[in-house]
Amino acid sequence: MDIKEIYKKSGALLEGHFLLSSGKHSRYYLQSAKVLENPELSQKLAMALAKKIQQNGIDIDTVCSPAIGGLLAGYELARALGVRFIFTERKNGQMSLRRGFEVEPSEKILICEDIITTGGSAMEAAAEIEKRGARVVAFAALANRGICADIESRTKAKPECKLPKDKPLFVLENFDFPIFEPDECPMCKEGSPPVKPGSRGN
16 A cells, blocks of 8 residues: 555645644644544554564454544454453543553553554553553554654654653654754744644634
């Protein structure tokens, strides 16, 4: 599948001046919700991602996603893998496992996002899972912003990447767009105000 073309046709590859969840700015934004609003397409993408994971022999008991952005991708991936799905969510600013979800000490967890930028939210979810005794064995996402290195990448992770080097990241596509610190952003210097899309914005 041509993932970049899928994002374009779905209206999920936006161009403008965006404030990312990491606090950095970009001319481009990936709105995976526009891709995932199509159930049939979501299933196909999840099956392709599951195939990559299975081909690498990663044993997984449960998929966990940080709410809200990772929920659809994580649920479909869990279904494709035939495993349980749970999610973490923020309570008073802290990522928490709620709604009666529990994990076992021997449970092997994959953290799934729709998009990985620096991996900050994924790591918050991973910390909550491991605090409760389970083991995070891998990370996955439909798209990767090019800061973290996936298992097939020939480039190294950038310093901003928060994911651990000893656990694999599986993605369907890398979108390596330029990302700027606010004080170095060319769009800001042109007088353009940033927009914060996605689950934490509009």
